[in-house]
Amino acid sequence: MKKALFFVVVMGLLISIMPALAQDAVELRITWYSDGNEGEVLRGLLDEFEAANPDIKVVVDEVDYANGIQQLLPVQVEAGEGPDMARVTNFDAFKGKYLDLRPLVADAAYWDASFPAAALAALYNADDTDQIYGFPNQFTVTGPFINRTLFEQAGIEVPSDMNDAVTWEEWTAVAQQVAEATETPYAIAMDRSGHRFAGPAFSEGATFFNEDGTITMDTPGFRLMAEIFMGWHADSITPADVWIGAGGTYNAAAPYFINGQLVMYMSGSWQIAAFARDIGDAFDWEAVPNPTGPGGSTGMPGGTYMVAFGDTEHPAEVARVMDYLASVDALKAFTEKTLFLPAHLGLGELTYETDNAAAAAALNVFVSEVPKLSDQAYELQFGGQAFAINNPVRDRLTQVLTGELTLDEAMAQLQQDVDDALAAQ
Amino acid sequence: MVKQKKIISADIFTTPLRVLYDAMVSVMDFVMHPIQNRVGVRGMAYIFVLPNLLIFGIFILFPMILNFYYAFTGGPRLFPQDRPFVGMDNLNRLFTCQDFLVPNSCREDLFWRAATNTITFVILQVALLVLVSLMTALILNRNIRARGFFRSVFFYPVLLSPVVVALIWKWILQQDGVLNALIVSLGGEKLPFLINADWARFWVIIISVWAQMGFYTLILLAGLQSIPGELYEAASMDGAGSVQAFRAITIPLLMPTMLVVLVLSLIRAVQAFDQVFAFTGGGPGTATTYMVQYIYTTGFANQTREFGLAAAASLVMASVLLLLTVGQLRLGRTSNLA
Numbered sequence: 001m002k003k004a005l006f007f008v009v010v011m012g013l014l015i016s017i018m019p020a021l022a023q024d025a026v027e028l029r030i031t032w033y034s035d036g037n038e039g040e041v042l043r044g045l046l047d048e049f050e051a052a053n054p055d056i057k058v059v060v061d062e063v064d065y066a067n068g069i070q071q072l073l074p075v076q077v078e079a080g081e082g083p084d085m086a087r088v089t090n091f092d093a094f095k096g097k098y099l100d101l102r103p104l105v106a107d108a109a110y111w112d113a114s115f116p117a118a119a120l121a122a123l124y125n126a127d128d129t130d131q132i133y134g135f136p137n138q139f140t141v142t143g144p145f146i147n148r149t150l151f152e153q154a155g156i157e158v159p160s161d162m163n164d165a166v167t168w169e170e171w172t173a174v175a176q177q178v179a180e181a182t183e184t185p186y187a188i189a190m191d192r193s194g195h196r197f198a199g200p201a202f203s204e205g206a207t208f209f210n211e212d213g214t215i216t217m218d219t220p221g222f223r224l225m226a227e228i229f230m231g232w233h234a235d236s237i238t239p240a241d242v243w244i245g246a247g248g249t250y251n252a253a254a255p256y257f258i259n260g261q262l263v264m265y266m267s268g269s270w271q272i273a274a275f276a277r278d279i280g281d282a283f284d285w286e287a288v289p290n291p292t293g294p295g296g297s298t299g300m301p302g303g304t305y306m307v308a309f310g311d312t313e314h315p316a317e318v319a320r321v322m323d324y325l326a327s328v329d330a331l332k333a334f335t336e337k338t339l340f341l342p343a344h345l346g347l348g349e350l351t352y353e354t355d356n357a358a359a360a361a362a363l364n365v366f367v368s369e370v371p372k373l374s375d376q377a378y379e380l381q382f383g384g385q386a387f388a389i390n391n392p393v394r395d396r397l398t399q400v401l402t403g404e405l406t407l408d409e410a411m412a413q414l415q416q417d418v419d420d421a422l423a424a425q
Numbered sequence: 426m427v428k429q430k431k432i433i434s435a436d437i438f439t440t441p442l443r444v445l446y447d448a449m450v451s452v453m454d455f456v457m458h459p460i461q462n463r464v465g466v467r468g469m470a471y472i473f474v475l476p477n478l479l480i481f482g483i484f485i486l487f488p489m490i491l492n493f494y495y496a497f498t499g500g501p502r503l504f505p506q507d508r509p510f511v512g513m514d515n516l517n518r519l520f521t522c523q524d525f526l527v528p529n530s531c532r533e534d535l536f537w538r539a540a541t542n543t544i545t546f547v548i549l550q551v552a553l554l555v556l557v558s559l560m561t562a563l564i565l566n567r568n569i570r571a572r573g574f575f576r577s578v579f580f581y582p583v584l585l586s587p588v589v590v591a592l593i594w595k596w597i598l599q600q601d602g603v604l605n606a607l608i609v610s611l612g613g614e615k616l617p618f619l620i621n622a623d624w625a626r627f628w629v630i631i632i633s634v635w636a637q638m639g640f641y642t643l644i645l646l647a648g649l650q651s652i653p654g655e656l657y658e659a660a661s662m663d664g665a666g667s668v669q670a671f672r673a674i675t676i677p678l679l680m681p682t683m684l685v686v687l688v689l690s691l692i693r694a695v696q697a698f699d700q701v702f703a704f705t706g707g708g709p710g711t712a713t714t715y716m717v718q719y720i721y722t723t724g725f726a727n728q729t730r731e732f733g734l735a736a737a738a739s740l741v742m743a744s745v746l747l748l749l750t751v752g753q754l755r756l757g758r759t760s761n762l763a
Contacts, residue, residue: 071726078503078730093728240620241600247706248714248722387728402622402710404538409529416532420518421729425501 025057026317031073031086033065036273038087041337049324056317065089066249077309084312085321087137087304092387095125098133099308104319108132111326114344122382123307134307135326136343137334141369142199142268142299143290144171145275145362147184149283150263154181158288165292168200168228175263176237182263187237189253190229190266192246194390195381197397198300200266201225202376205294208389209379215389215418218411221295226397226407233401244401250394257285268302269366273339276359287362290369298374301381303343341366388421489743495736503732515737536738538711539719542626546715547694550630554690555683558638562645563675576646580639590636591703595619598628622712625705629713633700637693641686648682649675681757688753695746716742 032039039062046058061083063069069086074093076082088094102108111120111132123133151158156178159166172188179187190196198206205221232238239262242253257265258278269287279285290299306325308318324330328347335342336353341363352360380386396414399405405413461469491505496515498508523530528537565576582590597603598618605615618624652675660670698717701707707714707722714722716738724735 070728074728074730075503075725090728239600240617244709245600245620245705247702247708248718248726249706391728398708399710402708402712404622404710404712405529413529413534421727424499424729424731424734 025055026314027057027059028085028312028314028317028321029059029061029083031061031063031068031083033063033069033087035065035270036277036338038273038334038338038340041334044337045325045330045333046321049321049330053320053324056320058321066251070250077311080311082309082311084314084318085306085308088307089302089304090387091123091134091305091307092384094307094309095123095384097309097311098123098131099310099312099315099318101132101134101308101319101322102130104315105132105323106319107323111135114326114328114346116343116345118382119303119343122384123305134305134322136303137306137325137331138270138304138338138340139343139370140269140302140304140341141366141373142196142266142302143287143366143369144264144266145257145271145285145287146175146264147257147260147262147283148286150178150182150184150260152284154178156181160288164289165297166289167293168204168225168291171264171291172228172232172237176235178263179237184263185261186239186256186263188232188264188266189238189242189256189262191253192243192249192251192394192398194393195300195302195386196266196268197225197229197393198380198390199290199298199377200228200293202295202298202300202374203291203293204228207295207376209376209383209385215385215422217389217393217414217418221293223407223411224293226400226410229397230400230407240401243398246398248395268299269341269363272359272362272366273354275362276339276354276356279358285358285362287365289365290372295376296374297372298377299369299372300377301370301373339363341370385422388418388425392417392421492736492739492743495732496740497733498736499733501730501732508733511733515733516740518734519737519741533734535711535714535723536719539714539716542711542713543695543697543715545626546630546697546713547691550633550694550697551687551690553630554634554638554641554694555686557634558641558645558686559683561638561642562649565642565646566649576643579642582636583639585636587636587700588703590632591700594628594632595704619705620709622709625709625712629701629705632704633694633697636700637690641690644686645679645682648679652678684753684757688749691749691753692746695742695749 030042032042034040039060043060046060050057063072069088070090073082073086073088074090077086077094077097082097101111105111115135119136120132121128124131146158148158154177156174159170159174175187178184190200198208201222204225206219206225207221208215208217208219210216233240233244239253239256242251242256252267253262253265254267254271254274256262257267258275260283272287275285290297306322308315308322312318325334326344328344331342331344332347332350334340335344335347336350339352339354339359342350352363354360380389392414396405396410396417399413400407400410457469457472460472464472494505495508497510497512498505499511499514500508502508519533519536521532522537525531525537528534528541531537561579565572565579569575585593595602599605600615600617600620602618604618609615616624618628656674656678657670660674665673696717697715698721701713701715702718702721705713707718720735720738720742723738724730724732
């Protein structure tokens with residue numbers, strides 16, 4: 001009896017510690033969000049990595065962009081409870097928290113040669129010189145899409161087919177005519193985002209950054225675009241739910257466009273894969289050049305970064321994963337499958353994995369938008385002050401749309417918001 | 426032949442329980458006896474409340490003290506040791522105002538908008554909630570058909586998560602939602618339920634009343650049922666009508682229960698956040714942004730993460746809640762004396 005009891009106890013102990021014995025592999029976590037199929041593509045790449053590196057297991061935590069990435073992740077990282085790696089867009093929010101990969105990666109010179117120096121430096125603290133905190137895994141450009149089928153049904157020419165420099169006012173008028181002729185609910189819409197609004201504002205002549213390093217929000221160009229945008233809402237040609245009905249978060253107008261309820265949609269290149277997948281052949285859609293104004297024809301640059309955090313317990317393993325994800329093969333596969341613009345300088349010729357002609361054409365349009373991006377646009381995205389500007393622009397404009405503030409009051413409050421945010425840092 | 430029922434001895438249930446009970450008592454005795462020897466019988470009271478005090482201390486008292494400290498610090502860093510002391514700067518920023526009744530004239534206009542919204546919401550929501558709960562309780566207290574069913578129906582929303590309630594109603598009320606589809610199918614035009622400030626405020630109040638009234642109805646029902654029926658019989662014999670009986674018997678005797686309902690609903694209304702946040706996100710604009718959301722947004726959702734300013738706003742809100750609680754205690758004492 002005693003022997004049997006002893007046997008049972010020993011077996012029980014062995015069974016209880018078996019999982020621990022089997023867990024040789026280091027587990028790393030990536031916090032990730034997807035606009036289209038990026039999550040699936042990343043998982044596929046990581047499966048290949050894990051097969052070749054059985055000592056590392058990478059768990060991908062997919063979260064939504066507005067809450068998971070924009071709101072929760074910075075707090076988690078600040079509290080030391082963040083993941084090992086993450087896909088981020090608001091990279092300013094994590095400055096000082098990144099892991100310097102330079103001494104850990106296999107070949108730091110490869111990183112220096114493969115990514116624009118300015119893109120790597122966008123993650124730097126003020127006193128950093130040559131750290132490697134991550135890499136841009138996607139370059140984006142904002143710009144509008146149109147539903148060409150609706151133009152054809154309305155018998156109205158697409159303005160950009162005839163003219164290289166179409167203004168926002170012209171696009172608004174034409175989109176409204178198309179919507180009325182085809183009984184489409186909405187003519188024009190823009191994602192609820194200060195970043196999205198900035199490109200059109202710069203095109204209308206707005207400038208945020210002064211030569212002396214100060215920021216001025218109230219310019220005639222900003223007001224001009226704000227008034228055009230207010231006109232969309234006053235005329236009810238834009239879905240009010242997107243900006244007014246969204247509360248305090250980012251909100252995309254993509255569902256309206258995908259469902260054929262919208263003639264023109266101001267968003268960006270990251271939508272291409274989702275449109276190719278979700279619209280299919282329901283209607284003909286295409287990207288068109290950014291509208292032109294006194295400030296040029298600029299969208300906003302952007303992109304997502306894959307970054308590593310300094311609180312990781314496994315820096316060497318994190319560096320191996322980052323080395324793999326930043327490699328030419330992995331990034332080329334990622335770019336070709338996700339239909340993104342590459343931020344890597346040496347991927348060579350890309351063969352995008354789509355048989356959707358609209359997606360391929362849209363990619364070409366956005367590539368041709370890159371040279372037109374203004375200095376102000378680059379400064380806003382990579383200058384380290386976007387955190388103080390984008391959300392206040394979004395929220396103050398919404399208050400104007402709801403009638404809580406006049407444009408004059410909003411501009412004054414916006415300047416105060418920006419000044420306070422910069423002072424608080 | 427009559428079958429005899431098999432009688433199950435109660436011992437087969439009680440014996441194992443008895444053994445378990447005796448074992449637990451032995452263990453407790455083994456642990457507590459030396460402690461009692463050391464601290465004495467009087468000291469044991471503190472030992473028994475210690476676990477609860479620890480939980481209170483860690484999860485309530487410590488965060489309160491931390492919040493107080495944060496309110497006088499600045500900068501974006503999270504940990505207290507990394508945060509510079511800024512004195513009254515955060516409170517000064519909140520109270521820098523040309524005219525407190527005009528939020529736009531205040532430096533932190535969003536704080537004052539949230540404060541104004543909260544006051545309006547609390548007054549309207551609590552008044553409606555108490556009124557509707559009282560009416561429902563009075564109806565359910567009558568001998569109506571399917572009374573048990575109706576009690577369950579009114580209580581059911583209380584069981585739902587606030588976020589579920591918010592999402593269900595959002596689905597109904599959004600611009601392309603169920604209610605607008607119904608209105609359009611009947612030949613009407615869509616109404617801006619969630620994109621017009623007044624409509625949004627209206628629905629936030631209606632939904633919170635719908636979600637909470639079952640709870641308060643139950644409390645008031647218990648209060649109504651504790652009123653002796655003989656009082657109504659006596660009043661009836663003296664010729665009192667139902668309105669007179671309501672004014673002279675129901676209202677005075679229900680007042681202590683009403684006070685509990687009023688205080689609970691008032692405090693809950695001041696703390697409104699989760700349901701409203703999931704329902705409107707505080708919009709349109711800032712029309713349904715209340716104090717807790719302002720604090721959350723300032724501290725956590727904004728990219729600037731001004732923990733100090735958020736903590737200062739929390740202090741202001743805590744002060745208001747403290748005043749309300751003291752007022753309730755004094756009111757309760759007066760009512761008891763009366």
